[in-house]
Amino acid sequence: MATLQELIKEKILVIDGAMGTQIQALEIAPEQWEGKEGCNELLNVTCKDAISKIHRGYLLAGADIIKTNTFGALPWVLEDYGIGARAYELARAGVEIVKEACAEFTTEQKPRFTAAAFGPGTKLPSLGHIGYDAMYEGYKEAARGAIDGGCDLFLIETAQDPLQIKAALHAIHDAQNALHVKLPIMVSVTIELSGTMLIGTDATTIAAILEPFDILSLGFNCGTGPEQVEKHVKTLSSVWGKPISVHANAGLPQNRGGYTFYPMGPREFTELQEKFTEIAGVSILGGCCGTTPQHILELSKRVEGKKPLAPKGEMPRSITSLFETRALKQDPAPFLIGERSNATGSKAFRELLLAEDYNGTLSVAQQQVRSGAHGIDVSVGFAGRDEYKDTKEVMGRYVQKILLPLMPDTTQVPALEVALKLIGGKPIINSVNLEDGMEKFDKVCSLAKRFGAALVCLTIDEVGMAKSKEQKVAIAERIYTLATQKHGIHPEDLVFDLLTFTVGSGDAEYHTAAIETIEAIREFHALHPEVGFVLGVSNISFGLAKHAREYLNSVFLHHCVEAGLSMAIVNVKNTLPMHKISEVDKKICEDLLFNHREEGDPLFKFIDHFAGVVENKDESDAAYLAMSTKEKISTLLIDGDKERMLTLLPTAKDEIAAEVIVNEILIDAMKVVGELFGSGKMQLPFVLQSAEVMKAAVDFLQPYLPKTEKNTTTTLIIGTVKGDVHDVGKNLVDIILSNNGFKVINIGIKADLEKFLEALKEHNADAIGMSGLLVKSTNVMKENLEAMQKMGIKIPVILGGAALTDTFVEEFCRPIYDGPIYYCKDAFEGITAMSRIETKNYDTSFSRVVLENSVNRATKEAKEIPPFHELKMPSRDIAIPTPPFWGRRVLKTDVKELAFSWINHKILFAQRWGYSGKGQSKDEKQKQLDEVLWPAFERIKADIERLGLFEPTIIYGYYPARSSENHLYLFDESEGYFSEKEVNRESIDAIKARAIKTFDFPRQNRNPYRSLSDFIHPDRHDVLALTCVSAGAKFSAYEKELYDAGNFTEYFFVHGLGVELAEALAEIAHKQIRLDLGIAEKEGHSLRDVQMKRYLGCRYSFGYPACPALEDTKIIFDLLKPEEFGIELSETFQIHPEQSTTAIVMHHREALYFNV
Secondary structure, eight states, X not given: OOOHHHHHHHSXXXXXXXXXXXXXXXXXXXXXXXXXXXXXXXXXXXXHHHHHHHHHHHHHTTOSEEEOSOTTOSHHHHGGGTOGGGHHHHHHHHHHHHHHHHHHHOOSSSOOEEEEEEOOTTOOGGGTSSOHHXXXXXXXXXXXXXXXXXXXXXXXXXXXXXXXXXXXHHHHHHHHHHTTOOOOEEEEEOOOTTSSOTTSOOHHHHHHHHTTSOOSEEEEESSSOHHHHHHHHHHHHHHOOSOEEEEEOSSSOEEETTEEEOOOOHHHHHHHXXXXXXXXXXXXXXXXXXXXXHHHHHHHHHHTTOOOOOOOOOOOOEEEXXXXXXXXXXXXXXEEEEOOSBTTTOHHHHHHHHTTOTTTHHHHHHHHHHTTOSEEEEBOOOTXXXXXXXXXXXXXXXXXXXXXXXXXXXXXXXXXXXXXXXXXXXXXXXXXXXXXXXXXXXXXHHHHXXXXXXXXXXXXXXXXXXXXXXXXXXXXXXXHHIIIIISOOOGGGEEEEOOOOOSSSOOGGGTTHHHHHHHHHHHHHHHOTTSEEEEEGGGGGTTSOHHHHHHHHXXXXXXXXXXXXXXXXXXXXXXXXXXXXXXXHXXXXXXXXXTOOTTSOHHHHHHHHTTTOOOOOOHHHHHHHTSOHHHHHHHHHHHTOHHHHHHHHHHHHHHSOHHHIIIIIIHHHHHHHHHHHHTTSSOHHHHHHHHHHHHHHHHHHGGGSOTTSOSSOOEEEEEEBTTOOOOHHHHHHHHHHHTTTOEEEEXXXXXOHHHHHHHHHHHTOSEEEEEOSSHHHHHHHHHHHHHHHHTXXXXXXXXXXXXXOHHHIIIIIGGGOOSOEEEOSSHHHHHHHHHHHHTTOOOOOOOOOOOOSSOOOOOOOOOOOOOGGGSOOOOSOSOOOOOSOSEEEEOOSOOHHHHHHTOOHXXXXXXXXXXXXXXXXXXXXXXXXXXXIHHHHHHHHHHHHHHTOOOOEEEEEEEEEEEETTEEEEOOGGGOOSSGGGOOOOOHHHHGGGOSEEEEOOOOSSTTOOOGGGGSXXXXXXXXXXXXXXXXXXXXXXXXXXXXTTOHHHHXXXXXXXXXXXXXXXHHHHHHHHHHHTOOTTSOSSTTSOOOSSOSXXXXXXXXXXXXXXXXXXXXXXXXXXXXXXXXXXTTSOEESSSEEEEEEEOOTTOOOOOO
């Protein structure tokens, strides 16, 4: 029987639909809930037959993979119901039910698979709701139960936090090892309407994070319907090289009278899901919320017999934060690692650490972000400090609040492990070496492999630090072999630090320190071009004057990058661009670096030359200093920079009244934060950061506020309503309101009305806030309001939660409750509501942004196009040519040299290279041609030939065609003709159903009202030629090398010539077509006869006026199959390599270029 791994390559697999939706439809006796209503996993032991019936419904519908009812069979979830110890039991029971059902339906031809499905629970580890270790142990317990129950695979679904996924993967892996099994693991994340996971991670970033892990597939479920997730599937397809799964909701949920309604029926849902089979890598389809066995039955029928398109996504090797991805090899190099969050190297950071001002350390990182760093090195180790504790405190903050990837930097394995258990993104570890022998080396490499991290490798062995080039290369080779072969770390995740030593000491041993390092990088880069290189650049200048070091560091960095350095640990703020260093300064630095002693001791020359040099201020600081005090306050709050805010406020309060700062500047800035959050431009952790800054600012200014200010605090009782255990949103409201000066009494989850009212009385509160994620929770809110109305309570109520809508509140809540009801869609509307309640303003309306389904566009009034039969068509009195073959063919002629003769030099020089000659005399233009342009052309042509960059491909073909008004139908090559007698002359209506492809071209709205289809005969089969050409992929790689090396002019010249070579190939293909069709009457009869004017017919590329639909390029790809030659079409219908082009060719003598 075929395995899952085999089947996923051969057929689209169908995963089942919603479990919760089906359970909600069951009539479950109260005793079966055991007083724990809402704990669906409990039904695995109390209501086994009903659960089994749901699974069998999906099996009957044709599902290949059946998910277990174990979504919340995790200790920290079950603990909300007081049964945390039953995770193993309920997970095993859930698997056994499915396994038994699958056994009855499995056949040799259609095996069925039991997927042990686990959700994220109700806590996000990256926000500190739960620790990695607790989450790991919980998943491990559940995984043991699933394995013992006999599951065939694991599914981590509805994931909202990459750190949660890592904990689950580690737990499942370790459980499998302990029980001696190896099962595939699927991972499925939830992308919200904001375009990211709840924590703020997008599709590209989650792909980069999970790429190192051994998983069967990555995909999406829940959150949205098929339409909304499509763009994310396409993005994932472009970057992910393994199978992709999609099990979306049946549309976006609607709240109808307190009940969830998913609008998509089986047919509509299936039509949209089926489209995913056209996306490379999509191999598993199914349903989530709102889908039923009917949806899965329809889907199973549609995809029957379909083979998935092989995955082909790829991306540069990268590291990531939770929020963004950065390629390890930047273009241009280097990847800049900020070095100031370092207790040893930065006095400011060390003092914050010693004072245990952990929040203050964020300012150090934020300054590096502003200065342009690509990642942040974090090193908290310092004599006398508890590194384990400091790592937890600092890294726990950085992962939430710093956008950039992190580099945990420590020599202590326990501290490194705690850091990795906090980082949800893909970090780079600094570092590993052989100084302490194999045991420690193996521990660090094992952690890098386990957590999917990149790794910095220092050239230190048991003898000591490598100083000579030979030592550096030898130790690096040894580490490379151990890391890749023994530990299985991907070579591209290795970054070597070949070490450098100061040239500023005067010690003769180190006179050549820079040379040894630069040449070692050059040599090892040649041996292993796949690895990266990093240096602590400032080591080269240790002991020299502070600001003089900036010059030496910058020149040294430049030479290292030219040798192959891809990453640098630097103070980004103090790194100078080479163009800002004078030739004199540069020579002084290079004399010291390269030990030039012809003019005396280069060290003394350096010291004398740079004596008295002053600090180089960076642009971001300059921009900040240029702001007004009001602008500074606003900017610091939006940036979440508490440290600088608290430094600014003591003087700001003397310039601007404290109450103005609080009530106007800070409140307005928080509104901006709210707008950024609402529009998806700011992720949740950064909102919290701004809220904390707000609170700190208000606390500082409190003593300076007028005494007439309120002496009591407006108080809100907030809780998640009965039956609902979701508290992320409610806690966010708590944080933001608390940090904006309101008192919040948080009564937790599953709070019944009595608990709300007890707290209301105890705290003499001003309002009640009810939260809930589930649709049934909206019903509970409505019931609570009815009960409060009967009790005569009319206190203001704030309602919030994902399932609420304006319509539900208006139609079902306001009519039954006389008190004010504020429906707040986010925490920022909560601030508005509480501010109104505070002033007894019971206006409950909010200015919502209404999204219309249609977009109003200002359009020109179009002229009415006459009926088709009144239009004058091109002449039909022409001979229609017969091609020498039908279908596709590759032009085998060697056209390398020929292509250069077909280049349009006028376009190359003027448009590609930018030498327009505008304003020049005739003599000046000729001089430029003779002395600049032609020599450059010949030189670059010679380089292209020498390096073998030009690898031309020409594919073309002929297909039977017929027009019908704006449509152009293409038919299979078997309908082609080789004589007049064989020409098909059936009516178009009788044959158009047989067409294999159809173009729908636009028509001019002015005389002669032309459409491209007009040039093809409507009453008999005609011929349409298609072409696809490419100059090859090596151009792009060479251009990148030039760019990385800073050779921008050469890069520009090579790129322009490469693009024009592709155009030349297209001209050659067109010439070949004219020769084949016998319409090269006014031209020479060979490919070598260059003729770009006076030829018959026209060549049209998609995207141009007469045929603007870029997506029609896919038709050419479908027929000519250029993928076989490495030419690919992106999801946005761009062709790769860039030096490629496609076209359709019309033979009609009246064919011309026109605008529509």
